[in-house]
Amino acid sequence: MDKINLLVIVTVISLFISLFLAFFLLTVKTKHKISNVLFAIFLLVTAIDLSHVLFNLVAGGPSNLGMFRSTVAFLQIPVFYLYVLSVCYADFRLKPKHLLHLLPFLIANVVLLPRFYTVDAASKIDFIVNRQNMVELQFNHILVHIQVVVYFTAVFILLRKAKKLYFENNAGTNINAYNWLFQFTSVLTILYLIVILKNAFKFSDYAYISEWIKIAILIAQLFIICWYLYKALNHPDLFRNIDLKLKLVSDLVLEEKNSGQSAIGEKEYKEELLKLQRYMTEEKPFLNPALTIQDVAKKIKVPVRDLSLLINHKLEQHFYDFINAYRIEVAVDMLKDASKSKVTILEILYEVGFNSKSSFNTAFKKHTGNTPTSYRKHL
Template sequence: MVEVQFNHILMHVQCVFYIVAAFLILRKAKKIYLENYTGASLESLNWLFQFTLALSIFFSIALLKNIFKFTAYPDVAEWLKVGLILSELVIIFWYLYKALNNPALFRNIDSRLKLVSEIIFEDKNINPGVIREKEHNSTLLTLKQYMTEEMPFLNPSLTIQEVSKDIKIPVRELSVLINHNLEQHFYDFVNNYRIAYAMDLLKDASQNKVTVLEILYAAGFNSKSSFNTAFKKHTGQTPTAYRKSL
């Protein structure tokens, strides 16, 4: 029936719009996470992306099944239906496994966070005609002194909220200082200190027997891939190559 076909088309077009919207939101969320979180906290974002991708693949198979339903190959649609049922079970068990073994993944999402660009735009609207580019020297000095002396970057789950609480600077002001004035994401800002700390350990002759894996964990990283990426971005070399060149 034409009406049934039209309903199927309308339903799938709607789902496509929802999926596209979900990935656009995830892209914005990635920027927010990089501006406010580091290492371990980004696992929540990776989990959201993986789950959205899995659902997108599931929907693509469902779309293919419904296409075959209206062709001369309805048997293919039936086989795809069986595949969807099995896929659904896999997704459900995967979701439960993640929830039971990593409950923190579902508690690290703060919907109140905003992009720095939005914060700056709001500040300009509150004070029309005034560009709020204050002198941040004293604040920046306090921040750098805190990072050097207290070494909070050794915490793999460090957030901008924790730094704000320790140095008694509002999150809003601190976020603008790092992400806008220093033109760095909080993620990169913290990683610079971690890399400098790791480089000191790699250069230390007394640490020759310490493996690169042990050093990356000691420096506050929580995975070898993120450490290698950040180290190469900062030095142009891998940690192993850097150690051999000393």
């Protein structure tokens, strides 16, 4: 099988899966509609970028449509960034300011106006033949590389902040979703770095290496899309969003220092701590797997800001770990109870407020030094 046939087969399969998943995301009924729409757009833009192999087979030569199709790649990473924002924050909404993310795409097309979009066919052919010397294409390649670095850095910073906010304000056990999104972003980052390598060879004396890297990228994209398709179909409610207006505790502490005021005094701190501990032991709210710091604050009638500072700053524990400590304490008592020796580990983890075996095992080992199974065996 020659290189062209391989490219066509892989491209057709990738396009079909991308379009199928985009259709699925746009039509499935879910409360996370914005996230689905944004990722569907990302897939559609990716499909347009992937279509260059088929487009080149049917195109009679360089054209405005063909060049415009190639610049659509500038929309991929900004759309992915907005997708990550929508996944991390429950109250995310598209706003006019988000149109600024179109700037790289618009700039890339504007620079092509004088010597490509507005000239005749012969000049277009000459432009492509001498592409290695065309400053417009060199500029666009530099621009897309800068875009890759800036946006993926922003995505990783966003995920780091979102995960920390989750730990400080939630006690649900869906944190693995953020870990998965981090993995997915890491894979995409590696893929785009390979694209940068491909482009470097494209403008060198080893252009043929660029073609083989292109095949590898197409195959890799196919597997990545299949991976996401598997996740989307098996975990349609993969992510638990947090409030966009929430602040990190470190920012709250900094605000206090700058204002010269403390949210709560030592006396109030002790009173609220006693109130919190009494509520936790008597009401056992931690048995709710979707418990948030807002839920607890409402019940004990303490402002969310004060409660967050109390747990995350004063007690030096994330709310996530604070709640899990109570859950593990109950789990340990159940494992020690001889009358519950027939109760499985899975039943115990659900009963104490976890909904993930991996999260339960991680929390249990963190608090006891052993896995639940090992702990039960050595009783």
